Amino acid sequence: MDSTTNGARKLAGKSYSTATWATNVGNEHGQVIMSVLTASDRSGLGPMVEGLINRYRMAGVAPPEVLYVDRDCCGNTPLWRMFEEWNLMTIRLDIWHFMRRFAAGCSTHSHQLFATFMTRLRGCINVPPDDLKALCDAKRAELEVEGEIHPR
Structure with missing residues (x-):
């Protein structure tokens, strides 16, 4: 919701x-x-x-x-x-809003290391492997629809 x-x-x-x-x-x-x-x-x-x-x-x-x-x-x-x-x-x-609240005290969107920080933060959070795989598969499919040739 x-x-x-x-x-x-x-x-x-x-x-x-x-x-x-x-x-x-x-x-x-x-x-x-x-x-x-x-x-x-x-x-x-x-x-x-x-x-x-x-x-x-x-x-x-x-x-x-x-x-x-x-x-x-x-x-x-x-x-x-x-x-x-x-x-x-x-x-x-939800995990996205949790990460946004956590990051609000640490950095801003415009900081050059914000994306790196968020990526590493995501790696620290215990997400069930099946959920993470489903999320990655969904994002990969979305990128392929947008024309990304070999999304990682």
């Missing part, structure tokens, strides 16, 4: 400036399975979460074991309370 202002900024016509936040929920394949546009950050997520829980219930599918989020992963947050029906699910900060 990730919230951003980027998607909402792309609205045009009568919808322009009616929403400022886009929140997307994706699955393990990187596909967006539900999305909502809201006027402010984290408002209006209750109906989206209810709809998500109902979709899983109606499909007869077990709820996810882990929900990776961009924030609100710790403590008794409103997000935790929205998902209380899925009491066995763990909510965790």
